[in-house]
Amino acid sequence: YSCLTLENTFKCYELENGPPMDVELSREDAITMYTQMVEMRRFEGIADAEYKKRTIRGFCHLYNGQEAVATGMMQRLRKCDSVITAYRCHAWTYLMGVPLLDMMAELVGLKAGCSRGKGGSMHMYCDKFYGGNGIVGAQVPLGAGVALAHQYRRDGGVCVALYGDGAANQGQIFEAYNMAKLWCLPCIFVCENNHYGMGTRVDRASAMTEFYKRGQYMPGLWVDGNQVLAVRSATQFAVDYALEHGPIVMEMSTYRYVGHSMSDPGISYRSRDEVVKVRETRDPITSFRNQMLQLCLITEEELKKLDVEIRKHVDAECKKALIGKEVPLEELYADVYSKNLEPKIRAVSGYKFEHFGVADVCFGKPRKTHPNDMCDVPVGDAALLAKANAAKAKAEAKKKKQKEAEGGKKDGKKGDKSAKKGDPKDKAGGATKAEGKSDPKGKAGGGAKAEKKKPAKPADKKGPPPPPPPPAPKK
Amino acid sequence: KQMTVRDALNSALDEELARDDRVFLLGEEVAQYDGAYKVSRGLWKKYGDKRIIDTPITEMGFAGIATGAAMAGLRPVCEFMTFNFAMQAIDHIINSAAKTFYMSAGAVNVPIVFRGPNGAASGVAAQHSQCFAAWYAHCPGLKVISPYDTEDARGLLKAAIRDPDPVVFLENELMYGTAFPVDDTITDKDFVVPIGKAKIMRPGKDITIVAHSKAVETSLLAAAELAKKGIEAEVINLRSIRPLDTATIFASVKKTHHLITVENGWPQHGVGAEICARIMEDQTFFELDAPVWRCAGVDVPMPYAKTLEAHALPRVPDLVEAALKVLGGKAGKAAAAAK
Numbered sequence: 001y002s003c004l005t006l007e008n009t010f011k012c013y014e015l016e017n018g019p020p021m022d023v024e025l026s027r028e029d030a031i032t033m034y035t036q037m038v039e040m041r042r043f044e045g046i047a048d049a050e051y052k053k054r055t056i057r058g059f060c061h062l063y064n065g066q067e068a069v070a071t072g073m074m075q076r077l078r079k080c081d082s083v084i085t086a087y088r089c090h091a092w093t094y095l096m097g098v099p100l101l102d103m104m105a106e107l108v109g110l111k112a113g114c115s116r117g118k119g120g121s122m123h124m125y126c127d128k129f130y131g132g133n134g135i136v137g138a139q140v141p142l143g144a145g146v147a148l149a150h151q152y153r154r155d156g157g158v159c160v161a162l163y164g165d166g167a168a169n170q171g172q173i174f175e176a177y178n179m180a181k182l183w184c185l186p187c188i189f190v191c192e193n194n195h196y197g198m199g200t201r202v203d204r205a206s207a208m209t210e211f212y213k214r215g216q217y218m219p220g221l222w223v224d225g226n227q228v229l230a231v232r233s234a235t236q237f238a239v240d241y242a243l244e245h246g247p248i249v250m251e252m253s254t255y256r257y258v259g260h261s262m263s264d265p266g267i268s269y270r271s272r273d274e275v276v277k278v279r280e281t282r283d284p285i286t287s288f289r290n291q292m293l294q295l296c297l298i299t300e301e302e303l304k305k306l307d308v309e310i311r312k313h314v315d316a317e318c319k320k321a322l323i324g325k326e327v328p329l330e331e332l333y334a335d336v337y338s339k340n341l342e343p344k345i346r347a348v349s350g351y352k353f354e355h356f357g358v359a360d361v362c363f364g365k366p367r368k369t370h371p372n373d374m375c376d377v378p379v380g381d382a383a384l385l386a387k388a389n390a391a392k393a394k395a396e397a398k399k400k401k402q403k404e405a406e407g408g409k410k411d412g413k414k415g416d417k418s419a420k421k422g423d424p425k426d427k428a429g430g431a432t433k434a435e436g437k438s439d440p441k442g443k444a445g446g447g448a449k450a451e452k453k454k455p456a457k458p459a460d461k462k463g464p465p466p467p468p469p470p471p472a473p474k475k
Numbered sequence: 476k477q478m479t480v481r482d483a484l485n486s487a488l489d490e491e492l493a494r495d496d497r498v499f500l501l502g503e504e505v506a507q508y509d510g511a512y513k514v515s516r517g518l519w520k521k522y523g524d525k526r527i528i529d530t531p532i533t534e535m536g537f538a539g540i541a542t543g544a545a546m547a548g549l550r551p552v553c554e555f556m557t558f559n560f561a562m563q564a565i566d567h568i569i570n571s572a573a574k575t576f577y578m579s580a581g582a583v584n585v586p587i588v589f590r591g592p593n594g595a596a597s598g599v600a601a602q603h604s605q606c607f608a609a610w611y612a613h614c615p616g617l618k619v620i621s622p623y624d625t626e627d628a629r630g631l632l633k634a635a636i637r638d639p640d641p642v643v644f645l646e647n648e649l650m651y652g653t654a655f656p657v658d659d660t661i662t663d664k665d666f667v668v669p670i671g672k673a674k675i676m677r678p679g680k681d682i683t684i685v686a687h688s689k690a691v692e693t694s695l696l697a698a699a700e701l702a703k704k705g706i707e708a709e710v711i712n713l714r715s716i717r718p719l720d721t722a723t724i725f726a727s728v729k730k731t732h733h734l735i736t737v738e739n740g741w742p743q744h745g746v747g748a749e750i751c752a753r754i755m756e757d758q759t760f761f762e763l764d765a766p767v768w769r770c771a772g773v774d775v776p777m778p779y780a781k782t783l784e785a786h787a788l789p790r791v792p793d794l795v796e797a798a799l800k801v802l803g804g805k806a807g808k809a810a811a812a813a814k
Contacts, residue, residue: 082547113580115582118578119578119580125583126582130546130583131583133571135566135570138571141537141539141542142539142540142543142546142571144536144540144543145540145541146544147543148540148549152525159543172533175531175533175539176536176540178533179531179536179537183528334580334581335580337616337618337640338576338640339638341670341715342718343722345615358581
């Protein structure tokens with residue numbers, strides 16, 4: 001470990017003590033953070049090139065220059081914490097767990113894409129990561145809602161809701177602040193202030209540009225968002241604060257080198273000199289690199305070697321992604337509903353498409369969201385079916401018993417079996433929560449087998465509709 | 476045994492709250508005030524602050540928070556004092572709730588119910604009298620329900636809460652106090668009505684009347700009037716606006732060969748318009764003996780004055796007139812046969 005003191009990196013609002021200025025840095029952590037930042041810079045470079053080749057379409061917002069924010073924060077967020085951000089989401093998506101390949105494949109709209117080519121640059125998700133969001137500001141109340149879920153479940157997690165300086169003026173952000181404070185939600189509101197909302201400089205859009213004070217009744221923390229160690233330290237502080245006292249606002253002061261999106265050259269509203277100057281004096285990667293060298297955590301040669309490795313790795317992953325397969329055409333009408341009730345999805349002309357789900361193979365592997373979030377209690381038709389089956393089993397058991405009484409021991413075993421079967425069915429039909437993990441398809445009727453079976457299949461997708469008693473939807 | 480629609484909703488909420496501890500209710504005045512329309516009466520006392528949450532008057536914010544909680548695996552019931560105010564939050568209903576499952580290729584589902592009174596109340600003028608059925612039913616990813624009576628309200632609300640997708644549940648304030656007979660099946664705690672299935676409220680062979688929500692009442696009264704003229708009208712209560720149970724409508728039309736649609740919302744691009752289009756595109760079109768006729772709210776913002784308001788919505792005589800028009804000469808024959 002090396003120790004160093006951070007300077008001019010924090011400003012506090014309504015806080016007695018800010019984050020500690022003295023921080024420790026291990027070689028391992030340093031390399032991890034450096035690698036992540038360089039990976040992201042490289043990835044965005046490739047995205048930029050691909051966009052210009054027109055393989056990436058529509059919107060594409062690059063994170064160049066802001067890498068320290070995501071990287072530093074992720075160092076101190078724990079497995080149980082959630083993140084939701086706006087449309088500039090590539091770095092967050094990657095650091096929350098989507099592999100580079102899946103991400104690049106999504107950008108170019110291929111089958112291997114983490115949203116199977118249905119989301120694109122702004123709509124990528126994974127466990128505990130609730131996406132980029134294309135509606136400026138909408139992610140903030142959503143994030144407060146995720147924080148509400150953390151509090152509701154008492155799972156000790158916090159939610160980080162990120163937005164830019166442009167979104168900071170959205171009314172719904174203040175609505176979310178208000179409720180988060182009222183209900184003491186474990187939510188960290190993070191304003192990534194890159195000083196331009198599209199082409200509008202902060203002071204042309206905001207009557208008050210100290211975004212960390214915008215919470216008014218909520219404490220705030222201004223952080224030099226181009227210093228990864230400052231971000232890391234501040235995040236630790238914010239997580240602790242949010243868990244103990246409720247919501248807090250952070251302002252990460254940073255800068256974007258590129259235009260707002262790919263169609264913006266980024267120089268009509270600011271000078272080239274301004275961009276060059278920030279690049280030279282405040283670049284998060286260069287400054288951290290120098291810090292590592294000063295602290296003798298790594299040598300110049302090692303860094304050079306690392307740079308080459310990273311470049312090779314990112315290039316290789318993206319290359320693999322780019323030669324991937326197209327999304328099959330039938331996925332156009334997949335996953336509209338997790339429990340589809342539409343008899344047919346309408347095509348351009350006529351009701352032709354049979355809805356189906358690819359949810360269970362999302363991200364190329366079994367979905368990460370908890371299966372019990374989908375259907376862990378007998379629901380609707382499944383409940384009716386389970387009930388019908390239970391009644392049937394009961395009747396059968398009764399019959400068997402009668403037979404037994406009449407005909408001696410012959411049928412004893414069979415009667416026993418059906419009685420056993422009937423029992424868990426009864427349970428499944430009732431108002432149970434914990435043990436009611438019957439197959440959501442109602443296929444197994446919540447029988448003894450279903451209890452043991454993995455309840456991993458989310459809702460009813462394929463598979464035959466349950467037999468008559470409940471008038472079941474077909475797919 | 477009788478039960479009001481209000482009590483049906485209340486008991487459905489109560490039972491679902493008891494059944495699944497991920498279910499919670501939030502909205503304006505739902506807790507300590509007992510609900511602006513008393514739908515959540517007694518629930519706060521029973522379940523406390525964690526499960527029954529009063530929000531400030533900030534629809535966009537709390538609809539967003541509810542949607543976020545649903546994304547994270549809870550099952551919120553988000554009450555709007557009326558759906559007129561939900562327009563402030565419509566971005567979260569459509570962009571955040573309805574589209575996320577598709578955009579994430581099935582990674583994030585949003586099990587949420589947006590509910591509250593919809594459509595015209597009485598004497599509250601234009602901003603507070605509007606039917607949103609067609610608005611929401613336009614959007615893939617949503618399920619849209621519009622219950623009529625106690626059975627619908629109870630069974631469909633329970634089904635909606637148990638559903639893993641976002642559901643828009645359009646109640647009607649004017650129906651809250653109306654009591655309907657109930658039996659043990661309906662009061663059973665596991666009673667659910669399948670989403671996406673219509674109900675034939677009154678069988679008939681001469682003409683089909685399709686309606687939803689309070690318009691079902693008007694349709695039933697009209698059917699009774701028609702019966703006096705010897706015309707047997709079949710009344711279909713849609714229950715779900717999306718998915719739309721075209722199978723039931725088509726089957727009925729194949730029997731009656733005549734159809735009128737009734738809704739309290741505006742006509743253009745409305746529920747009736749959609750039903751007409753669906754029939755046009757189906758073989759059922761050839762079963763029709765006369766063009767389909769729509770009865771809908773007058774194409775104006777809702778006025779305040781009592782008589783104007785009453786004439787802004789389809790009334791029984793309007794329906795009878797429309798049915799007779801559609802039946803044409805057959806109406807006369809039926810009348811003659813009745814005599």
